[in-house]
Amino acid sequence: MPELPEVETVRRGLRKLVQGSRITEVEIMYPKMIEGDSREFATTLRGKVLEDVDRRGKFLLLRFSDGWTVVSHLRMEGKYFVEKKGAPIRKHTHVIFNLDDGRQLRYNDVRKFGRMRLIKTGSETQLPSLKKLGPEPVAADFKVAAFYQGLQKKKKAIKPALLDQNLVTGLGNIYVDEVLWMSKIHPQTPCNHLTQADVQILHDNIIQELARAVEAGGTTIRSYTDAFQNEGGFQFELQAYQKTGQPCPRCQTPIERIVVGQRGTHFCPNCQQVK
DNA sequence: TCCTGTACCTGAAAGC
DNA sequence: TGCTTTCAGGTACAGG
Structure with a gap:
């Protein structure tokens, strides 16, 4: 399930693989994937x-010549890869960009949740x-004062607030569980109950954790691969996500799983207590 | 404006 | 063994 580190890894891969390639034809097998007119999408990109x-x-x-951009969201299981024209089309391939050098940039998405515009x-x-x-989770953009002020205005739980993308962008279910564990904050803590010290720690952990995950090439839980079809490496670094019943690396208390905002949530009931 | 619940999807796992 | 049900989750949208 691509979150910021996975999307960044895909971006870097696509740059290496297809930057400078000309589109000769776009084939759309699942038009619902395209927001707006899918025929216009294909004819404009030719x-x-x-x-x-x-x-x-x-x-x-995806920045194209003549001032066109394709905005692409991978949602749950979207992935891009490059293959030679004529190579067998895999199940769940929904959009094919034919390139002028005989290759194809293919978009594959088992759940069909991804969208392009x-x-x-x-x-x-x-x-x-x-x-x-919200801001990108890097020190230059993501300021702790604004983050704290934004949290103070919210009464809902911190976990769904971080998944919102409004206060800071890039976190998904995996990294939210991880940064809350790192910060010793219970996922159901109301945002406006967090102290300035809590928010400072959370802020720093978000920046640090996402940077480390980008460095590792992202996290592969179910199916994620980058544009080279490589899996990520950060799944070996996870401390809380999907560790139900396993000892907390800090205090050895078994990690518990609850549902917060309709999302499976993993936390240490000893280190992370509701305020 | 803020918050919650649901739809979109398919495959894997669990339950019977 | 085979069928049915449940679960996974990022975002958009409806409704309170």
């Missing part, structure tokens, strides 16, 4: 060069889904 691949939060921004480059900041995104 002849365009993929000039760069950017990222905002968990959204990939074609927009004019520069207008992505006006898309509601991108407009609402």
Whole structure:
């Protein structure tokens, strides 16, 4: 399930593999994957060069010539890979970008949750889904004072607040459980109960954890692979996520699983207590 | 405005 | 063994 580190790893892979390639044809097998007119999506991209691949939060921004951008979200199980034209089409391949060198950039998505949208480059900041995104989880953008103020205005639990993408972007279910464990904060703690000291620790752990996960090439739990079809390495670093019944690495108390905001949630009942 | 619940999807695992 | 049910979760959207 791609979160920021996985999307960043895909972005880097796509840059290496297909930057500079020209699209000769786009085949769309599952039109619902395309937001807006899927035929227009295909005809507009014909002849365009993929000039760069950017990222905002968990959204990939594929930059094409003549001022076009494809905004792509992998959601749960979306993945891109490159194969030669004529190679067997795998099950769950929904969009194929034919390239001028005989290769194909293929988008595969078992759950069909992923979405793509074609927009004019520069207008992505006006898309509601991108407009609402909080800062990137890096020290230059993500400021602890604004984070604390944002949390003080919320009464809901910290876990769904972090999954919202409004206060900071890039966290998903795995990394939220991890950073809350690292910060000794119970996932059901109301946001406005957190002290400045709690928020400072949480802020620093979010930056540190996501940077480490990017370095490791992301986390593979179910099916994630990057554009080279490599799995991530960060699943071996997880301390709490999916560790139900296993001893907490800090205090040896068994990790528990509860449901918070309809999401499976893993925490240490000793280290992480509700305030 | 904020918050909660649900739909979208399929495959794996669990239950019978 | 084979069928049915439950679960996994990121985002958009509806409704309170």
